[in-house]
Amino acid sequence: MDTHPAQSPSPIALCRLDALVEGAAVALDAVAQAGGEPLDLILLRHAGEVRAFRNVCPHAGRRLDYAPGKFLLQRGQLICAVHGATFDAADGRCVAGPCRGEHLQAVAVRVEDGLIQLAPNQHPAAISGTSD
Ligand code: FES
Structure with missing residues (x-):
């Protein structure tokens, strides 16, 4: 019988909140733990809120950036560079x-001490990123 309480994993910081400006998006490539899936993320700030989505377009499964870490984000809409699907940055719903x-897959993040962190239930082993 295990007498030790379960430890929650340490939070993983994705980037500083002040580095993510309103209306901009960054790409983060998380390397999943052995046996897990890679977690390619889009991190953006819209209407003051931080949003994170998997960088996988529901249309054909491609990344949305036109170059590594470069996104088409205009007037609260994120546009897939491959065939032009347009997503509402607030909830990831495809509006055109x-x-x-359909929706981009949302990823839970939280802001703590000025850092945007991956929520504890979505834990990769390492994060690398490129920013817009
Ligand atoms: S893969 Fe994004 S619109 Fe086709």
Whole structure:
């Protein structure tokens, strides 16, 4: 019988909150733990809120950036560089394009002590990133 309380994993910082300016997006490539899936993220700030989504377009499964870490983000809409699907930055819903009505997969993040962190239930082993 295990007498030690379960320890929650340490939070993983993705980037500083003040480095993510309103209306900008960054790409972060998380290397998953052995046996896990890679976690390619889009981190953006919209209406003061931080949002994170998997960098996988629901249309054809491609990354949304037109170059590593470079996104088309205009007036609260994130546009996939491959075929132009347009997503609401607030909730990841496709509002125009070939996958209208589908959603980007949201990833839970939190802000603590000025750092954007991956929520404890989504824990990769390492993070690397490129920014816009
Ligand atoms: S892969 Fe994004 S619109 Fe086709």
